[in-house]
Every structure is written in C-alpha cells, then in structure tokens.
Amino acid sequence: MIAVDTNLLVYAHREDSPWHDKALALVTELANSGSSWAIPWSCVHEFLAIVTHPKIYNPPTPLVTALAAVQAWKASPGLRFLAEGPGYWEVISAQASSGMIKGPKIHDARIAAICLHHRVKKLWTSDRDFSSFPELVCENPLVQREK
Numbered sequence: 001m002i003a004v005d006t007n008l009l010v011y012a013h014r015e016d017s018p019w020h021d022k023a024l025a026l027v028t029e030l031a032n033s034g035s036s037w038a039i040p041w042s043c044v045h046e047f048l049a050i051v052t053h054p055k056i057y058n059p060p061t062p063l064v065t066a067l068a069a070v071q072a073w074k075a076s077p078g079l080r081f082l083a084e085g086p087g088y089w090e091v092i093s094a095q096a097s098s099g100m101i102k103g104p105k106i107h108d109a110r111i112a113a114i115c116l117h118h119r120v121k122k123l124w125t126s127d128r129d130f131s132s133f134p135e136l137v138c139e140n141p142l143v144q145r146e147k
Helices: 004-015 020-032 041-051 063-074 088-098 105-117 127-134
Strands: 002-004 037-040 079-081 122-124
Touching: 002 127, 004 020, 004 041, 004 063, 037 041, 037 105, 041 063, 041 079, 041 105, 063 079, 079 105, 088 105, 105 122, 105 127
Parallel strands: 002 037, 002 122, 037 079
Antiparallel strands: none
C-alpha cells in the first residue's frame, strides 16, 4: 500500500503549484487504480491547515473547497485513512529514540510511525526529512528516476 504525504496533496490541490499537474495526475491515478492506498489523518489535518492559511497562500483555498477535496479523495474505494492504534506508542517511541528526534521533526516521526504501524509499503513525499526514518521506504514520484 502506498501512503501519500501532505506535500503531494497540497501540490495536487493548488493549481498555483509548479508541481500541480504532475501531482494531480499521480493522486488521481492512485485513487482510480482500484488498489489500496492511504493518507494518514495527520496529513489530512496538515493539508487543511496549509491550503487555507492566508499567510501561505494569497488567496488561500476556502475551507469548503479544501473539505470538498478531502471528500473527493474519500470517495476512492481503495483509500484508507491511517491513525494511531494499539501498538502505535511503541513504534513512535522507537522512531523518535533511534533518530534522536525532537521539536518539529516529531510531526514527521508521527507520520512515519503511523505508516510503519499500518505496514505501508511506500510513502510518496517530496520531504527529505523522512530520511531520518530508514525503516520507511519513501519515494518522490514527482522526480524522474534514472533507469
């Protein structure tokens, strides 16, 4: 199962993003593939906070439009929203301890731990901060890989 990080969701949603077309195509393909895919709930919350923030975007996305985007993803039959569950504490505490994670990187540790807890095969992200969590396979699908 592939999980999608906040940044790809933002790029897919915001038409003013230089990555919009590619990110939208990737998320749409994933949503229509019939395969299982996932979004951690913390990424949904972060998506809503970012796209509706007037100091980040001028104009920001209206909340009703941002909520409609999440609702559209929710309609994908293969989508699972991922959250903490029994055993999550052991995963996050191990991730934070082994990587000596603190401060704002705890948010990334939370996403990594949720993905690992749910046995996500790969996290699609353009955030290099996830390199602190080598147990989680991360890929930036916006960048062409050399063959």
